Amino acid sequence: MKHQWSRVALTVGALAVSAAASAASPDAAMLSNACAGCHGTHGGSAGPTMPSLAGQSKTAIVEAMKKFKSGERPSTIMGRLAKGYSDADFAAMGQFFSQQKFHPTSQTVDTQKAAKGAALQEKHCGRCHLDDGKDGKEDTPVMASQWLPYLQMQMQMYLDGKRKMPEKMAEKVQPLSKEELDAMLHFYASVNK
């Protein structure tokens, strides 16, 4: 073990000497800060069609990025960018964003729809999207305070069959009308921690 460590140290040292412009590999902050031009500083988005990443679980981010990369999850730019990163990079970014403070968005929603959605979501979605969508565990994303236009675009992709719902979600969504689903999105968008 000791022997291995000294070899690592030697390699790092040699690299540093050989070329000032190849330094160490990028760390989690370096990888993640590059995303902030579109997703906001530390992943707190100010743009209504771009999701906040701050406070999402590591697994949710890693899973999303892998699906963007493979094309399983449809996208415009994300898939092209995801191809530039390894699974280890995704893990580092996931770790970074999961450690950032929740970022409440300031957006106006339809309060009547939000009230209707509040009642519906508890019965239909609350078993996975825990605590009014504030709790993002494992691969379940934090829904609370997420941008409404982003949520609506994603829901439309689910309904059009462009994005595949997890089996459990498909069962829950199936009996609901488009209006009911939209009401729930208004609710989630309205929840601030």
Added chain:
Amino acid sequence: MSLGRRNFIKLLGSASGLALAGCASQGSTPAAAPAVAAGSAAEIMPKTGRRVVVVGGGYGGTIAAKYIRMLDPSIEVVLVERNDHFVSCPFSNLYIAGIIKDLSPLTIHYDKLVANHGIKFLQADVTAVDAAAHTIVTSKGRLKYDRLVLSPGVDFRLEEMQGYDAAAMELMPHAWKAGPQSTLLRNQLQAMKDGGTVVITVPLAPYRCPPGPYERTSLIANYLKQHKPKSKVIVLDANPGITSKGPLFTKGWKTHYEGTIDYRAAKKVTEVNAKTNTVLIEGLDEVHGDVVNVIPPQRAAAIAVQAGLVGADKRWCPVNAISFESTLHKDVHVIGDASIAGAMPKSGYSANSEAKVCATNIVALMNGKETVGLSGINTCYSYVTEHEAISVAAVYTVKDGKIVAVPNSGGVSPGDFSAAKAEAMYAHSWLKNILTEMSS
């Protein structure tokens, strides 16, 4: 030892010479480096601790200042900028073409950024850099630094565009620095009679914002089609073809603007005549426009030239691909359009991304730590109509000391325009996020 009258006048002379050089920095060749620069103005804001001075409050400078402070609040950061606000070039084509009604969605102020991060803001013109003395000269006095970040943008190579002086710019706007020039071009388009001709000249690459001239062409054609359908746009492009997103623009133009856009490749405009509103291709063929938009050839902004930071090409600043430190002057870093950043294009998003890499490694170097490898991104949207946009995106890394795109990643929008409406919406959020990041 009193200062003799003759010496005093000499000093005065050199000071006013400096001021002139400063005024002329908007698009002209700077005067030779004034050797007395650092000595002739009083020092302001005496340095007490470790300090980074950032010059330029645009896409690069604001982010460099902010991230240095976020990463190490014990480093003092002074942001020096000529204006009290910044107008984004990205999206200014929508304003020129009448899709956005004013410049306010493209304008940021510095008050929140400065307050949130404890950045010191100095509104001043920077007239000289004395790298040996770790000092810059501003219109308000001398300022000392430990490390300097220059994010000064571009100026024009007017010596390659005969007749395009300050007066000509007021008649034939470049609108390649957003603000009053954008308004001028917009007003000219709106005043033009139906049946008129708009001429847009495109310089040889590299220049700021590779797809910018073609987005502008698209949106001006869009405006003409809706409001002045008998009019047309002639594009005189010095390049052998469309510089960026070529097949997509070509397809968009064929779909929407057939007969409105007359694109001519390999037509290098070298001279303008503001009296007759004409441009000359290679000094020979004359083309007249009712509205003429001259986008001149470019180089790093005058201050970078004055500071001796441009390389053998006499245009752009060579930098280390990890720290963005100049390869010509120690402790001076250059980011954004002015730098040679390998495969990263001269775009707003590149400047944002470069600023973070630079900030991270300035903090590492000032704390005696190992630098961190570069990971960069560029995303760039161009509108083809008011509701449709196309994009190019890439991820960057460093290989053999050079910034390169990560193989098999990135690329442009699908050729069938199936994503164009969604991308037009994403582009708006892109602007909102990137300007918010710069201003808070």
